[in-house]
Amino acid sequence: MSLDDVRVLDLTRLLPGAYCSLLLADMGADVVKVEPPGAGDYMRWYPPLVDGQSVLFNALNRNKRSLVVDLKTEAGRDILLRLVETADVLVENFRVGVMERLGLPYERLSEVNSKLVYAALRGFGDPRTGESPYSTWPSYDVVAQAMGGLMGITGPDVDHPTKVGPGVGDIVPGILTAVAVLAALRHAERTGEGQFVDVSLFEAGVSLGVWEAGKYFATGEIPQPQHASAVAGSASNLRRMVGPLLDVETLERAVRILCEHPSRRIARRFELEQERVRILPAGALILHACAVRLGAPLWFCKGGIREGAVLEMVAARLERPSA
Secondary structure: OOOOOOOEEEEOOOHHHHHHHHHHOOOOOOEEEOOOOOOOHHHHHHHHHHHHEEEHHHOOOOOOOEEEEEOOEEEEEEEEHHHHHHEEEEEEOOOOOOHHHHHOOOOHHHOOOOOEEEEEEEEEOOHOOOOOOOOOOOHHHHHHHHHOOOHHHOOOOOOOOOOOOOHHHHHHHHHHHHHHHHHHHHHHHHHOOOOOEEEEEHHHHHHHHHHHHHHHHHHOOOOOOOOOOOOOOHHHHOOOOOOOOOHHHHHHHHHHHHHOOHHEEEHHHHOOOOOHHHOHHHHHHHHHHHHOOOOOOOHHHHHHOOOOOOHHHHHHHOOOOOO
16 A cells, blocks of 8 residues: 555544544554553543444544553653654644653654654644744634634524534544645655644634635625525425525526436426426425435436535435446
8 A cells, every 4th residue: 555664653632633644544554553551542432432432433543553652751751762763754633832841842753763754733733833822722623613714604694603514623634634744754755854744723724715715815705604595494404405506597407407307206396396496595495305315416417417415424425326
């Protein structure tokens, strides 16, 4: 596999760091997860538990090895230094100053191994790459989504900012850290010098608003929650509606395609709805049945409509294209 000659020391806790090292492990890297004695990583006890084991912990730590090391002791620190000698990457997501207090800062580790890629994944970045008034603050998914601007453009209106369902405030920083590590490994391969990689949950959240930021700098308009007119229905309806189909032209086109569906039952249903679809909120909700119950998302794709249905999570995982 691509990274089968790369060794990663994973000192991370919780979701962001674990997701980064998970991606590296899935690409073949030898990931050694370093955990404290006793309870180990907090995620080991995160519910739901099956047979006493956290389902989420197991999902995030597949393809990894685990080693118990007490970094608060001199013996534990010596063990880590010996591991660093043969490592290519070290990933940690402690709060600012923790590794310094342990006597294991980047500067010391890079003296032990000059090719080491040291990745720090923090809430608001590391002071080495720029000061921040929030650098000592803890952070997690909802904080990153709120301060990164995602919640401000999600939800029914400006008075009801809404968290995006999956933990993108944790997962996206993990992905970006993995990408940065790959670039730093390439640099080390070419020059023999490692690098300090700094990724923050906050900046990762901001980066997801690239479309909204571009629009703001071009027009001066502050981005508003997306598709507010389409959220008139209940939460149960919203799970099954075709959310992005919000303009009359696309809605009408979608209905015409559905009227040609090979299932006469589905076609007849939408032949009767052609007039009602002109009322935008109602029109979007009319199409909710095709999202999950009638299996129409793939029929939309065949008709050239790129917008997908908002599938329930289980339905999305089971959906498979067909000829």
